[in-house]
Amino acid sequence: MKKIITLVCVSVLGGLLTLGGYKLFIEKDEQAVVLEQSTDTPVYVPTYSSPSYNVSADSPNFVTAAEKSIDAVVHVKNTAIVSAPMTMYDLFSGRNSQRAQVGTGSGVIISPTGYIVTNYHVIRDANEISITLNNNKIFNAELIGADETTDIALIKIETEEDLPFLAFGDSDNAKIGEWVLAVGNPFNLNSTVTAGIISAKSRDLSGQNIQSFIQTDAAVNPGNSGGALVNTNGDLIGINTAISSRTGSYIGYSFAVPSNITRKIVNDIMEYGNVQNGILGVVGGAINSKFAEANDLDTTQGFFVSDVQEDTGAEMAGIKSGDIIKKIDNIEINKFSDLSGYLKTKSPNDIVDVTLLRNGDIEVVPVTLLKPSVTLLQPIGEVRNASKKDLKRYNIEYGVKISDFNDEYEPYLKRDGVEEGGIITKINGQKLYTVDDVQNALKTRDFNKPMFIEVITKDGEKLIYKF
Numbered sequence: 001m002k003k004i005i006t007l008v009c010v011s012v013l014g015g016l017l018t019l020g021g022y023k024l025f026i027e028k029d030e031q032a033v034v035l036e037q038s039t040d041t042p043v044y045v046p047t048y049s050s051p052s053y054n055v056s057a058d059s060p061n062f063v064t065a066a067e068k069s070i071d072a073v074v075h076v077k078n079t080a081i082v083s084a085p086m087t088m089y090d091l092f093s094g095r096n097s098q099r100a101q102v103g104t105g106s107g108v109i110i111s112p113t114g115y116i117v118t119n120y121h122v123i124r125d126a127n128e129i130s131i132t133l134n135n136n137k138i139f140n141a142e143l144i145g146a147d148e149t150t151d152i153a154l155i156k157i158e159t160e161e162d163l164p165f166l167a168f169g170d171s172d173n174a175k176i177g178e179w180v181l182a183v184g185n186p187f188n189l190n191s192t193v194t195a196g197i198i199s200a201k202s203r204d205l206s207g208q209n210i211q212s213f214i215q216t217d218a219a220v221n222p223g224n225s226g227g228a229l230v231n232t233n234g235d236l237i238g239i240n241t242a243i244s245s246r247t248g249s250y251i252g253y254s255f256a257v258p259s260n261i262t263r264k265i266v267n268d269i270m271e272y273g274n275v276q277n278g279i280l281g282v283v284g285g286a287i288n289s290k291f292a293e294a295n296d297l298d299t300t301q302g303f304f305v306s307d308v309q310e311d312t313g314a315e316m317a318g319i320k321s322g323d324i325i326k327k328i329d330n331i332e333i334n335k336f337s338d339l340s341g342y343l344k345t346k347s348p349n350d351i352v353d354v355t356l357l358r359n360g361d362i363e364v365v366p367v368t369l370l371k372p373s374v375t376l377l378q379p380i381g382e383v384r385n386a387s388k389k390d391l392k393r394y395n396i397e398y399g400v401k402i403s404d405f406n407d408e409y410e411p412y413l414k415r416d417g418v419e420e421g422g423i424i425t426k427i428n429g430q431k432l433y434t435v436d437d438v439q440n441a442l443k444t445r446d447f448n449k450p451m452f453i454e455v456i457t458k459d460g461e462k463l464i465y466k467f
Helices: 002-036 063-070 088-093 259-272 289-294 313-317 336-343 388-394 410-415 435-444
Strands: 073-083 098-109 115-119 128-132 138-147 152-157 179-184 192-203 213-216 228-231 236-244 253-258 282-286 303-308 324-328 351-358 361-368 374-377 381-385 400-405 423-427 452-456 462-466
Touching: 063 179, 063 192, 063 228, 073 115, 098 179, 098 236, 115 236, 115 259, 128 152, 138 259, 152 259, 179 236, 192 253, 192 336, 213 236, 236 259, 253 259, 303 313, 303 336, 313 361, 324 336, 374 435, 381 435, 388 423, 400 410, 400 435, 423 435
Parallel strands: none
Antiparallel strands: 073 098, 073 128, 098 115, 115 152, 128 138, 138 152, 179 192, 179 228, 192 213, 213 253, 228 236, 236 253, 282 303, 303 324, 324 351, 351 361, 374 381, 381 400, 400 423, 423 452, 452 462
16 A cells, blocks of 8 residues: 555656646747747748749849840851862762862841851851841851951841841940850750850960950850850840860850951941951060069050051151050050950051050050051062152062061072062062052962962062962
8 A cells, every 4th residue: 555655646746847847948938939929910821832042133134135136146057169089989980079068157147138247267168158047037148258367257148028136235345254145056056045254355366466355154166156245235245256175065165256346347348348457556565574574664564565667657656666555545455465456446547545654654645547568478478568769769660568588488589689678569460559459469369370479679670480
């Protein structure tokens, strides 16, 4: 009996301890939660669950840019006739070894009347150019003109209806880090849009300071060439041209010809049939820390003028060897491609304000750009416009002057009495008055036939070289 009473007492005591602990520790927490509950209208949870990510108002929105761009970017097909290796079947059957070779790329409609910009390498050697619009309509295109140096070509299709087109933006205002879209036809997939940012500007891939690309990390692959690079407003700021790749496909960087250069080339082709370049007339290079130290300079940025070419705007404006160009108009100059890229947007007789650092002082000098007075005539070498004094020396009325020999042919030319300062009068019978005539003669020559160059020796004798 005593054991039962003891057991009951222990049970009662355990129950009291449990109840006390509950009241002391747990019930208080539950009351705290209840006090925080709102007595307002209940919040109803919708049955549809939205995506787990959040889109802020500051996030880039590419929808508008894509809608403006897609219909203005076209597929370009180039059919060229090439000579294939002769096979035994060709030999016995008498069949011609020439074959049709098809290449593809992209293009950008820049006017409602059917003008289209693409890369020169997309339509090079084309016997037929075919354009497919985004609505799958197909047209034959005519080549209007091209500039091989910048890899830009202008073609045109004839259509009765106005076409969607992209307006040129100002590529000088494009900023590093700005979002961009690449629109084109990679792998023949129409209307492909990829996004990225501008990684760099004034990028030269040639090592010869003749290029000034916009670099972007938007994915660009074979077939994108000639397509559009647009900003988030849908403005055309570049023509996709090249990729940096070891595989032939995109691995991180792509490059576009800036829209300001493209627009200048297109306008020149439409108005003149070729590109009209305006030159400053300076020779030199970019400054780095090593160069600055060796030449006792206080700056590591800018373009150092080592020489000024005669009869150029720079010489007439008083620019001197040793000057450092810091700006042209509002464009900062840190490397040669900054300088060459901006000048490619200008024409002969344009006036630019050149900001110089001279002897520690900043000066702003207006310079009138002139037509190039120097060009390369292989295999002779470099030639330039001849002055009246140069022509009078040989008693002739036309010709261009040899300013620098090609090293390979220099011994042979000098052996025949041809000297630097000598005059070249004709190419394939065409009279030469300026370097423009030289360039036109080279462009229009038949490369399947030899080239004949007429030269005046130092004794006034005419020699004709066959190359």
